[in-house]
Amino acid sequence: MKYSPQKIERKWQKIWERKKIYKTKDVQKKSKFYCLDMFPYPSGAGLHVGHLRGYIATDVISRMKMMQGFNVLHPMGWDAFGLPAENYAIQHKIHPEVAVRRNIKNFKKQLSKIGFTYDWEREINTTDPTYYKWTQWIFLQLFKAGLVYESFEPINWCPSCKTGLANEDLERGRCERCGSRVEKRPLRQWVIKITKYADRLLKDLKYLNWPEHIVKMQKDWIGKSEGVEFEMKVFKGKRELKEKIKIFTTRIDTVFGMTYVVLAPENKILEKIKDKIENWKEIEKYKKEVEAKLVEEREKEKTGIKIKGILAENPFNKEKVPIFVSEYVLADYATGSVMGVPAHDKRDFEFAKKFNLPIRKVIEGGQKEGECYEGEGILVNSGEFSGLNSTQAKEKMAQWLKERKIGGKKVYYKIRDWVFARQRYWGEPFPLVFCENCKKKILEGKYKKGEFNKGELLNPGWICVPEKELPVKLPKVKYYEPTGTGESPLAKIEKWVKTKCPKCGFVARRETNTMPQWAGSCWYYLRYIDPKNKRELISKKKEKYWMPVDLYVGGVEHATRHLIYARFWHKFLYDIGVISTKEPFLRLRSVGVILGPDGRKMSKRYGNVVNPDDVCKKLGADSLRVYEMFMGPFDQEITWQERGVVGARRFLEKIWKLKSKIVNCKLQIDKRKEILKILHQTIKKVTEDIETFKFNTAISQLMVCANRIEKEEKIEKEIFENYLKLLAPFAPHIAEEIWQILGHKKSIFLSPWPKWNKKLVKEEMITLIIQVNGKVRDKIEVEASVSEEKAKELAFSSEKIKKWIEGKEIKKVVFVPGKLINLVV
C-alpha cells in the first residue's frame, strides 16, 4: 500500500475529533501543562506557513507532554477586535462582525488540516460579548482603583488610522501599523497608570524563564533611571520669582559644569512666567513651530531660543545661568527641563557649540581636548566637592540638597502611561457614562462619603456602569469608518449615546471611544481556563490549578507591547485578589519569522505567500510539520524552500516502507544490542531536544535512527513501536496510521512516552583519536574505559604514529579519557 497522506490525515483528524482525545479535563490530580500560543488576528488573508511554525512547536510539545502523563491545556482562540479586522472590513465593504465571522471560519478550516491538539470547546473570541464583558469588568476595576484618568494632553495621532496611539504603538515616530508619520495632537483620552507598576514589572523579570534579549528589551522599555531632582530659583534682575525650575539629572556630580538650563517648549512653567519674559512673542512663535513638527522631525535637530530677561540660579555655586527653550528637551519625561553641562554631555555639548555657550570641565577622567567627556572620574572646579570621585559626589550632593530641602534622590522611568482609548468603531466600548449632575456634585463637594469611587472622584462626571449591567454591547451601525474628528463613529449613534446616569438617574452620555486592540489579549490566557464562567472572571480553584502558563510561544514583535500590557493587568488582578499568581507566563520562547521563497517577508504585496492548504494537498500535513520543525533553529528567521518539504516527505515515505520489515520475534543478540543502543540514544536526544526547543536536531536524530534501522532485513516490533512514538509528535497522522496497522486499538497518543536506559545509551566501544602535536594521525577502536597506560601503549605501537614520532623526543602526553590521546614532540 502506498503512503497517501491525503487519505490518512483527514481520516485521523475526524477520528481524533470524534473521540475527543484532546479534550482537556479539569482534573486536579495529575500534573498539568499549560501550553499557549499567541492567538492570531483572524485577518482576511488567511494563514500562511509562517504562522504555523509556533503552533506546530507547541503542538509537538503538547503531544509529548500528553504521552508523558501530563494534563495538557493547549487552546486556541481569536484576537478579533482592532484595526486589522476593521481595516479589512472597510476595504471589502463588509461589516467587521461579518468579516470576523467569515475569517475565523477560514482560519479554523486551515488549522484543522494541520492536525493540532486544540480543545475547541475552549475556543474564545475577544469580540464575543460574553468575553468582552470581562474585559470591561477589568477596566472598571482599574478605574475604581484610581489607575485610570481622563487626559487632554497632546498625544500621538495617526492621520491614516485616524486614531490616537500609545507610545508602544510607534516605531521611530511612525505608526507601527501603517507606517504613517505620527503627529502630536491634543485629544481627550483615557490613560492607564502603567507607570505605577513600572518597578514591579522590572523587578519580577528575574523570576521568568524568558529569552535574555526579550527580558532586556523590556528592561530598556521600562527604562529605570536613578538620579537626583532639585529646584533652581529663577530671577528677573535681582528679584526672585516665586516659580522654580525643577531639574532631574543622573549626573549631579557634573552640576558645577552647568552653564545654562533648557526647558521643553511645552513646559508649563513658561505660561506661568510669560509676563516676565522679554521676548515672549518670539518664544511663543518658536513653541508653535516645534509643536507643528512631526515627531520624527524633532528628533533630528537641536534648534532653540534664549529666554530674555530671566536667569536660573545653580544652588551649589549660586551662579546665575541663562535659560533656553529647545526641542531637544522632552516635555513628557521627568521635569521637562535639564541642566546644560556641555563639558560632560554630548547633546549639551552640541547645543553649547551652536549657541556659543561656555564649556566648563568639572570631571577629570582622561578626556580629549576639545571634546566632551561623558565618563565618570574625579571632580574638579566643584567647590567643596572637588577631589571626590563621581560615585561619592553623587551621594554627598544628594545629601546636600536634602539637607537644604531643595532636592534629593529621585527615580524616573522611560515607560509612559498607557494611552488606552481609540477613536475607532471595532473595539470594546468603555463601561462609563458622563453625567453633568454628578460632576457638579463632586466639584462642589456636595456628596456623601462612599457615594463615588476613587476613579469617579478622580474624573469628575464619569460614572461607572454597574457591573451587573455589563457587557456594554457594541451597537450595530451602518457606518463604522473612522471620522478623523477625534470622535469615534459611535458618537453619531444618538440612541446609544444617550442614557441615564446609573447613579442619579439624570440624562447622561456614554463614552464613545473604544479600547485598543491590546485590551482583549491582556487576559485571554485566563479565559481559556474557565471559558464559560458567567459569574466571575475565573474560578479561583481552576486558576490555582492551571496558572501560570507553563510555556508561551509567539513572535518577538510583542516583547514591549502585549507582553508588558498582559503582565501589568495580571499584576493588577493579583493585587485585587482575583488570581493567585504574580506572573502570567513562566517560560517564553520566541519563534523566528519564515520568509518567502524569495527571501522577503511573506506578503500579498510581494506575491510570495505560501498557503499551508496547498502544501497539505500536495505533500501532506505531516511533511509540512516535519519540515517546519527541521528547517532550522526555532527562534531564527529562515527562508521557505519547497524542496525542504519534499525532503521531509521522503523521510516519511521511508518510515512508511519500514513497516513491512516488522517481525514479531527477537533479533540476533549483537544486532539487537546495537539497534537498541541507537534507539535509546534517540529517545534521549528527541526527548531532551523537544524540551529545549531544538526541534531540528531532534528530527535529524530521528533520521539517523531510521537510516540505521533501514539497513536491517528485519525490525523488531517493539523497537519500531518505540520509534513511532518518538516520531508521533512531529508527524501524528502517519504515526497513528502505522500504529493502528500494527494492531493497536487505542490512539498512540494515549500510550506512554518511551524512557531511555542510561546503560544502553552509553557507548561501550569508542574510536580513540591519536594525535601528534594536536593533529589527528591515527584512530583505533577501543573500549570506552581504556586506561591512559593502555592508550599510550596502543599509540606507540601504531605504525602510522611511529612515522611521526620517529627520532623525536616525547615532551608531553595529554590523555582525555574516552576521547583522545595527544603526543607532543
Added chain:
RNA sequence: GCCCGGGUGGCGGAAUUAGAAGACGCGUGCGACUCAAAAUCGCAUGGGGUUUAACCCCUUGAGGGUGCAAGUCCCUCCCCGGGCACCA
C-alpha cells in the same frame, strides 16, 4: 551613537565543559531500474596536491594571542541582522 545577536561547503544547518569541523537534509554528479521519463535505490560530494592506492597540505568573516589542542576563550578590525535612539 549606544546595547544585544550572528558570520561554518553550492544551499538550510550540526558540532556537550576547548578534544575527529561539515551530523542530518537539500542540491549536484555518476550508476542501477526503465522503451523512456518521473519516482525509487546505491555510490560520491569543502578546496587543493598526488603515480591507482596510501598519504599530505589548506579550510569555520580578516588579522593577532593563549593552550598539547580553538568554530568554541582573549584582543583588534570588517560585514550582516535586531532593539533603543535626544529619556537628561
